[in-house]
Amino acid sequence: MYTPLSQEDISCLKNEISNGKLLVVPTDTVYGIAANPFVPAAVDKLLTAKGRGRDFPSPVLVSSIVQASSLVREIPLLARRFMDKFWPGALTIVLAARQDLPLDLGVTGGTVAVRQPNQADLLQLLAATGPLAVTSANLHGLPPAQSAAEAKSYFGDKVAAYLDAGPSQIGEPSTIVKVEGENYSLLRIGAIAPAQLSAVAGKEPKD
Numbered sequence: 015m016y017t018p019l020s021q022e023d024i025s026c027l028k029n030e031i032s033n034g035k036l037l038v039v040p041t042d043t044v045y046g047i048a049a050n051p052f053v054p055a056a057v058d059k060l061l062t063a064k065g066r067g068r069d070f071p072s073p074v075l076v077s078s079i080v081q082a083s084s085l086v087r088e089i090p091l092l093a094r095r096f097m098d099k100f101w102p103g104a105l106t107i108v109l110a111a112r113q114d115l116p117l118d119l120g121v122t123g124g125t126v127a128v129r130q131p132n133q134a135d136l137l138q139l140l141a142a143t144g145p146l147a148v149t150s151a152n153l154h155g156l157p158p159a160q161s162a163a164e165a166k167s168y169f170g171d172k173v174a175a176y177l178d179a180g181p182s183q184i185g186e187p188s189t190i191v192k193v194e195g196e197n198y199s200l201l202r203i204g205a206i207a208p209a210q211l212s213a214v215a216g217k218e219p220k221d
């Protein structure tokens with residue numbers, strides 16, 4: 015039976031992240047595998063566990079727009095409109111990253127992909143730990159895990175702790191957009207439909 019995270023749970027999980035360990039966490043889309051984005055060895059461990067190279071950088075999950083703003087150079091008006099409409103939720107937004115932060119997510123081209131998930135336990139954890147590098151919990155090329163048990167079948171003891179919140183709420187990955195100034199481009203179609211984005215933006219994405 016599912017029970018929400020306690021403060022003791024949060025403290026223990028925060029300690030694991032601080033020590034460079036990996037966690038499997040529930041999100042509103044699919045289960046994810048999480049690491050401290052400010053510890054290069056932890057991010058390398060995450061990418062190795064998935065069987066992915068550094069040319070597949072991990073997105074970063076945040077607890078709030080304020081937390082997202084600490085990672086990026088600026089939040090353009092269009093990005094803020096997307097956040098106000100779809101966060102917390104299944105939209106990942108790629109923005110120019112701050113250059114003075116020791117983020118090491120892989121080959122990012124100077125950007126960071128940020129999202130505030132709509133999952134209560136994870137938001138509570140993110141508020142305590144700060145931003146986390148979180149990518150879908152699966153081996154490269156295989157379907158994302160829809161449960162903690164499925165994630166455990168992928169990663170076993172490579173992960174320090176598995177947070178089990180039952181089956182994924184949405185069951186498909188987030189939509190990814192890149193926002194540059196007044197324009198946006200669609201990088202991946204997921205749980206948020208393109209028509210929903212164009213309705214908020216008042217325009218179609220750039221090719």
